[in-house]
Amino acid sequence: MPVKKFSQKPVWLLTFLVLFGLALTLILPSHLAAQEETNPLLTEFKTPFGTPPFDLIKNEHFLPAIKKGIEAQQAEIEAIINNPNPPTFENTILAFDRTGKLLGQVMAVFGTLQGANTSPELQKIAMEATPLTTQHRSSIYLNDRLFARIKSVYDRKNELKLGQEEKFLLEKTYQDFVRAGALLSPEDKSRLREIDRELSMLSLRFGNNLLQETNSIKIVIENPKHLAGLPPEVVAAAAEAAKNAGLEGKWVFTTHIPSMTPFLQYAQNRELRERLYKAYLSRGDRYNEYDNKEIIKKIIARRTERANLLGFPTYAHYSIDVNMAKTPERVESFLLDLWKYALEKAKAEQAEMQQIADEEGAGIKIAGWDWWYYAEKLRKKKYNLEDNEIRPYFSIDNVLNGIFTLAGKLYGLKFEKRNDISVYHPEVMVFEVKEKNGQHLGILYFDFFPRPTKRSGAWTGSLRRQSFENGKRVAPLVTITCNFTRPTGNIPALLSLNEVETCFHEFGHALASLLSMGKYNNRFVPRDGVELPSQIMENWAFEPELLKLYAKHHATGEVIPDELIKKINNSSLFNQGFASTELLAASLLDLYWHKTVFKEDYEVNDFERQVLNKIGLIEAIAPRYRSTYFQHIFSGGYAAGYYVYIWAEMLDSDAFEAFKERGLFDQKTALKFRQEILEKYGTVDYLQQYIKFRGREARIEPLLRKRGFIQ
Numbered sequence: 001m002p003v004k005k006f007s008q009k010p011v012w013l014l015t016f017l018v019l020f021g022l023a024l025t026l027i028l029p030s031h032l033a034a035q036e037e038t039n040p041l042l043t044e045f046k047t048p049f050g051t052p053p054f055d056l057i058k059n060e061h062f063l064p065a066i067k068k069g070i071e072a073q074q075a076e077i078e079a080i081i082n083n084p085n086p087p088t089f090e091n092t093i094l095a096f097d098r099t100g101k102l103l104g105q106v107m108a109v110f111g112t113l114q115g116a117n118t119s120p121e122l123q124k125i126a127m128e129a130t131p132l133t134t135q136h137r138s139s140i141y142l143n144d145r146l147f148a149r150i151k152s153v154y155d156r157k158n159e160l161k162l163g164q165e166e167k168f169l170l171e172k173t174y175q176d177f178v179r180a181g182a183l184l185s186p187e188d189k190s191r192l193r194e195i196d197r198e199l200s201m202l203s204l205r206f207g208n209n210l211l212q213e214t215n216s217i218k219i220v221i222e223n224p225k226h227l228a229g230l231p232p233e234v235v236a237a238a239a240e241a242a243k244n245a246g247l248e249g250k251w252v253f254t255t256h257i258p259s260m261t262p263f264l265q266y267a268q269n270r271e272l273r274e275r276l277y278k279a280y281l282s283r284g285d286r287y288n289e290y291d292n293k294e295i296i297k298k299i300i301a302r303r304t305e306r307a308n309l310l311g312f313p314t315y316a317h318y319s320i321d322v323n324m325a326k327t328p329e330r331v332e333s334f335l336l337d338l339w340k341y342a343l344e345k346a347k348a349e350q351a352e353m354q355q356i357a358d359e360e361g362a363g364i365k366i367a368g369w370d371w372w373y374y375a376e377k378l379r380k381k382k383y384n385l386e387d388n389e390i391r392p393y394f395s396i397d398n399v400l401n402g403i404f405t406l407a408g409k410l411y412g413l414k415f416e417k418r419n420d421i422s423v424y425h426p427e428v429m430v431f432e433v434k435e436k437n438g439q440h441l442g443i444l445y446f447d448f449f450p451r452p453t454k455r456s457g458a459w460t461g462s463l464r465r466q467s468f469e470n471g472k473r474v475a476p477l478v479t480i481t482c483n484f485t486r487p488t489g490n491i492p493a494l495l496s497l498n499e500v501e502t503c504f505h506e507f508g509h510a511l512a513s514l515l516s517m518g519k520y521n522n523r524f525v526p527r528d529g530v531e532l533p534s535q536i537m538e539n540w541a542f543e544p545e546l547l548k549l550y551a552k553h554h555a556t557g558e559v560i561p562d563e564l565i566k567k568i569n570n571s572s573l574f575n576q577g578f579a580s581t582e583l584l585a586a587s588l589l590d591l592y593w594h595k596t597v598f599k600e601d602y603e604v605n606d607f608e609r610q611v612l613n614k615i616g617l618i619e620a621i622a623p624r625y626r627s628t629y630f631q632h633i634f635s636g637g638y639a640a641g642y643y644v645y646i647w648a649e650m651l652d653s654d655a656f657e658a659f660k661e662r663g664l665f666d667q668k669t670a671l672k673f674r675q676e677i678l679e680k681y682g683t684v685d686y687l688q689q690y691i692k693f694r695g696r697e698a699r700i701e702p703l704l705r706k707r708g709f710i711q
Contacts, residue, residue, distance in 0.1 A: 039061045039064060039065055040053050040056040040057050040061065041057060041061050041062070041065035041105070041106050041109065042064075042065055042068055042102075047421070047422065048418070048420055048421055049421075049432070049440070049443050049475065049477070050464070050477075051421050051422065051430075051443060051463070051477055052109045052422065052463055052477075053422050054109075054422040054423055054424040055422045056422075057109065059119070059121045059122060059125065062106070062110050062122075062125050062129070063125055063128060063129060065102075065106040066103070066106055066107070066110070066129050066132065066133065067132065068102065068106075069100070069102040069103030069104075069105075069106045069107070070103060070132060070133070070136045072100075072102045072103065073099050073100040073102070073103050073136070073140075074136070074139075076095075076098075076099040076100070077096075077099060077140060077143065077146060079095075080092060080095045080096060080099075080146060080149065081143070081145045081146055081149070083095075083149075086152075087149040087150075087152040087153050088153065089153055089160060089162060089166060089170065092149045092150060092152075092153050093150065093153055093166075093169060093170050093173055094520070096146070096150070096173065097169065097173070097520045097521050097522050098521065103133075103136075104465075105464065107133065108461075108462060108463050108464060109463060110122075110125075110126075110129070111461065112424065112461055112463060112479055113424055114126055115454070115455050115459070115461070115481065116424065116425070116447050116453075116454050116455075116479075116481045117424050117425050117451075117453045117454065118211070118453050118454075118455075119453060123208055126204055127201070127204065130200045130201060130204050131197055131200070131201065133200075134196050134197045134200040135193065135197060137180075137196070138180075138192070138193040138196055138197075141176070141177055141180035141181065141182060142180065142181055142182065142184075142189045142192070142193065144182075147177050147182040150173060150174055150177060151174065153170060154170060154171070154173075154174040157170055157171070164684055165518070165519055165520065165683050165684060168524070168683060168684050168685065169520050169522065169683075172522070172524040173522065175322070176524075179310065179318075179322070180192075181309065181310060184309065184310075188309050191305075191309065192306065192309055195302050195305060195306050195309075196306075198298070198302055199299060199302050199303065199306070202295050202298055202299050202302070203299065203634060203635045204635070205295055206284075206292050206295050206296075206299070206631070206634045206635040207455065207631060207635035209284055209290040209291070209292050209295070210283060210284055210290075210292065210455070210456075210629050210631055210635070211455055211456075212290045213283040213284055213286070213290050213629070214254075214255055214256065214283060214456055214629075215254075215452045216290075217254065217255045217279045217280075217282075217283065218245075218252050218253060218254045218255070218279075219252070219253050219272060219275055219276050219279070220242070220247060220250055220251070220252055221238070221250060221251040221252075221253070221272070222250050222251075226267075226269050226272055227251060227267075228267070228268040228269065229266045229267055229268035229269075230262070230263070230266045230267055231262070231266060231388045233388075233391075233488055233491055233494065234262045234263070234266065235251065236488040236489060236491070237258075237259070237485070237486060237488045238251035238252055238253055238259070239251055240486075240488055240489075241253075241254065241259065253276055255276070255279055255280040255283060256450045256456065256483060257456070257483060258450060258483060258484060258485040258486065258499075259450075260276055260277075260280055261372065261496070261498075262387070262485075263276055264276065264277060264369065264371075264372035264373060265372045265373060265375075265376045265387060266373070266376065267373070270364070270369070270370070270373075273369040273370070273373060274367070274369040276369075277368055277369035278369070281368075281622055281626055283626075283628060283629040284628030284629045285605070285626070285628040291628070292627075292628040292629070292634070293603075293604040293605070293627075293628060295634070296604050296627055296628070296634060297602070297604060299634055300315075300593060300594070300598065301598070303315040303594065303639065304597070304598070306318070313597075314328070314594060314595045314596070314597065315594040315595075315639065315640055316328040316331075316591060316594040316595035316640040317595070318640075319527075319594065319639060319640035319641055320640060320641070322526060322527075323526045323527050323528045323529075323641070323644075324526050324528045324529055324647070324686065324687060325528055325643075325647065328591060328594075328595045328640070331591060331643050331647075332588075332591060332595075334643070334646075334647065335584055335587055335588050335591065335643055335646070336588075336615075338580070338584055338646065338707075338709075339581075339584050339588070339615060341580070341704070341707070341709035341710075342576075342577055342580035342581045342584055342707075342709075343577075343581055343616060343617075343618070344577070345576060345577030345580065345581075345708065345709070346577030346578055346580070346581040346618060346621060347577070347618060348577060349375070349378075349575060349577045349578060350366055350371075350618065350620055352378055353366050353370070353371070353374035353375060353377070353378050354366050354374075356374055356377050356378060356381065357370070357374060366620050367619070367620055368619075368620050368621065368622055370620070371578065371620055371621070375574075375575050375578070378574075379571060379574055379575070382571070382574070383567050383570055383571040383574065384567065385564075385567040385568070385571050387496060387497075389564070390496075390497060390564070390568065391494035391495065391496060392494060392553050392554055392555065393551040393552060393553055393554075393560045393564070394494060394495045394496075394497075394499075394500050394551060395492040395493065395494055395495070395554040396448060396484065396487075396492060396493040396494075396495060397492065398550050398551060398552055398554070399495055399500055399503050399550065400446070400503075401550045402541075402546060402547075402549065402550025402551070403503065403504060403507045403537075405546070405549050405550055406504075406537075406540050406546060406665075407507075407511070409665040409667075410665060410667070410670035410674075411511075411515070411670060411671075411674055412435065412436030413433060413434065413435065413436070413441070414433070414434040414435075414436065414438075415431045415432070415433055415434075415444070416431060416432045416434065417429065417430070417431055418430045418431065418432050418443075421443065423445065425447065425451075427447060427448070427449055428445055428446065428447045429445070429446045429447075430443060430444070430445050430446075431443070431444045431446070432444075433514050440475055441475060441514050441515070442466070442475045442476040442477065442478060442513070442514040443475070443476075443477045443478070444478050444479075444480065444510055444514065445463070445477070445478065445479040445480065446480050447479065447480070447481045447482070448482050448484045448493065449482075449483070449484060449486045449493070450483040450484075450486070454481070454483065455631070456483055456631070457483065457631065458480075458481065458482040458483065458502050458505070458506055459480075459481055459506070460478065460479065460480050460481075460506045460509035460510050460513070460534075461478070461479040461481065462476060462477065462478055462479065462513055463477035463478070463479060464476055464477040465513070465516075465521065465523075466513060466514075466516040466517070466518065467518070467520070467521050468518075468519050468520075473517070476513045476514055476516065478510045478513045478514055480506045480507065480509075480510055482499075482502060482503065482506065484499045484502075484503075485499065491554075492554050494554065497542070497568070500541055500542075501538050501541050504537040504538050504540065504541045505534045505535060505537060505538050506534065507534075507537055508533045508534035508535065508536060508537030508538075509533060509534040511533055511537070511678060512533040512534075512678055512681045515674055515678040515679055516678070516679060516681055516682075517679040517680070518679075518680070518681070518682060518683040519683070520683070523681065523682025523683060524682055524683075525681060525682040525686060526686050527637075527638070527641040527644050528641070528643070528644040528647040528648060529644075529648065529651070529686040529690075530644060530648070531644055531645055531647075531648030531649075531652075532648050532651045532652055532655065532677065532690075533677065533678060533681065534648075535645070535648050535649055535651075535652040536651075536652040536655050536656055536673075538652070539652065539653075539656040539659075540664070542565075542568055542569065542572065543664055544562075544565045544569065545664050545665075546664070547560055547565050547568075548560070548565075551565075573707075573708035576707050576708045578621060580707055581617065581618075581621050582621055582622065582623055582624040583624050583645065583646060584646065585612065585615065585617050585621070585622075585623035585624070586623040586624040586625045586630070586642055587642045587643040587645070587646060588611065588615055589608060589611050589612070589623050589625075589627065589630070590630065590632075590633045590638070590639070590640060590641070590642040590643070591640060591642075591643060592607075592611045593607075593627070593633070593640075594633075594639060594640035595640070604627055604628070605627075607627075608626065608627050625642075630642075646703075649703055649706070650698050650699075650700050650702075650703040651690065651698045653702035653703040653705075653706045654694065654698040654699055654702045654703070655673070655690075655693065655694060655698070656702075657702050658673075658693075658694060672693055673693055676689055676690075676692045676693040677689055677690070677693055
């Protein structure tokens with residue numbers, strides 16, 4: 001019998017086993033704790049300014065850290081719920097605002113890597129982590145006991161003596177819970193949880209598919225004759241891309257914008273232009289494993305169901321309800337009013353390009369793959385201006401210098417390069433941002449060039465948001481990520497005018513984070529106001545007064561000549577019909593996706609075609625984003641909100657006129673913009689912020705003038 005056998009063991013063995021067992025109970029917890037301590041995401045960052053130690057963080061650290069972050073916030077929520085004292089602003093609203101610090105820190109690092117330096121392993125972690133974080137968020141916003149405390153404070157808001165920022169935080173916190181389903185029945189809450197879980201996974205798959213598609217599509221050129229018309233630096237970049245792909249001696253062009261656009265502008269081989277253009281348009285629509293059409297249908301269906309559960313007829317009504325525009329009908333009217341101007345201008349541009357093609361005896365009708373090519377010819381004809389003539393004055397270092405110079409003139413900011421801060425990729429540059437008096441404001445990371453591990457586009461993110469702890473400001477850690485033209489050989493990265501504008505744009509987003517002085521963690525900015533700080537910065541980019549300070553030839557150091565400045569400004573309205581039409585077409589496509597009630601058997605391409613036919617988009621122009629690669633709305637935060645870029649342009653055009661009226665670098669106007677817009681960004685009512693800055697609501701006429709629609 002087992003007992004008999006055990007009893008026959010020597011006494012020393014029994015003693016050893018007992019002592020060993022006791023030792024395990026003492027050692028194991030401390031060993032596990034030590035293991036936990038080795039996870040840098042779960043410890044205080046002992047680095048300059050508390051920046052993430054990317055050199056220590058490994059992929060295997062993320063999932064345990066995410067789970068720990070969820071547990072920590074759950075405990076913080078339980079502490080609020082179980083507080084025996086009656087609900088107050090301090091013990092409920094403020095306490096809730098302070099929850100989730102650890103999870104937020106972990107997800108900020110993970111999200112930065114996911115977007116800018118991903119890998120199959122990170123994508124796998126995201127697939128596992130996304131349902132956990134989605135369920136966690138639902139468990140918070142659908143928690144009856146927590147909402148009861150928040151509602152108790154909200155119902156007494158008029159009795160409480162709250163400051164402007166405190167009242168705003170209370171109202172928006174309550175609104176967030178209601179929009180997340182806090183007032184729904186238990187059955188509907190359960191369904192909402194399932195919808196949110198499914199949507200998070202669908203959006204993740206959409207983005208992963210698009211990354212795979214963008215990286216896998218390319219054209220390989222073997223015959224040098226097919227490079228005719230291409231500038232030397234474009235050819236060199238294509239040769240380097242081929243070498244990196246193991247195709248040395250050939251030339252590779254991809255659907256990444258810095259590779260594709262110059263090819264479409266200059267390549268004389270029309271057949272190859274067509275191949276690359278159509279390849280770009282086909283991303284996510286090739287009926288392969290990365291096809292996004294069925295994902296789109298599921299996303300739209302779930303978003304519609306979600307909106308219906310919350311009492312809205314469509315997702316567009318749900319999304320726009322908290323924006324400045326308020327209703328889809330107002331957005332549609334706004335877009336269609338602009339559309340009439342844009343389409344007329346685009347048709348005129350097409351006619352001018354067709355005339356050039358006819359004069360050359362090309363024997364073609366201008367198609368989508370011809371637009372960039374003949375637009376470049378038209379620009380040279382009308383303004384004697386070529387892209388290659390401009391680029392040498394806009395090296396990436398010069399553009400950064402221009403941005404820093406502008407920030408210094410407007411806000412007195414200083415930028416000091418730091419080489420002692422860990423980065424996630426060798427190409428990332430880091431700067432410390434300081435006030436004029438040397439006071440630390442924040443840290444700014446720049447990641448400029450495309451690579452297979454980075455998603456397309458340009459964006460500004462945050463590794464840590466500005467806040468206050470114990471009365472002391474916690475400085476933000478801000479990231480700017482782009483996909484600009486790479487340097488080749490001894491030639492630095494030379495940017496196009498569009499890339500220069502994008503750089504100024506993203507820096508404007510960064511300023512909204514760096515200059516923020518909000519007392520609380522949660523910020524609430526209407527989606528159609530988000531782009532004001534970024535888009536107003538674009539207005540300075542090509543002002544002669546600023547160009548003279550930063551646009552210098554990369555090889556000679558020569559300041560950009562007056563003649564070239566004049567050409568740039570004379571051509572500022574060039575191709576505006578095309579630019580406006582592709583933007584508005586994408587905005588309307590997004591709006592109609594989210595304000596249409598669908599039948600079961602609709603098809604993605606059929607619906608897209610119907611929308612574009614309905615608005616009368618000419619065949620030679622595609623919307624800026626076709627549905628299957630419209631990452632902003634199907635894998636980002638812009639669903640039923642892509643219109644916000646042109647809406648915010650109405651705001652920025654109107655706001656910039658204040659500077660034009662008083663002086664390009666007028667510090668009094670800049671101080672007012674900083675205090676009323678940037679420092680209070682997301683902490684008070686946005687419309688009231690704007691009115692305090694401008695003295696009234698924005699007018700549309702400056703936008704119409706800026707786009708060349710009126711004189």
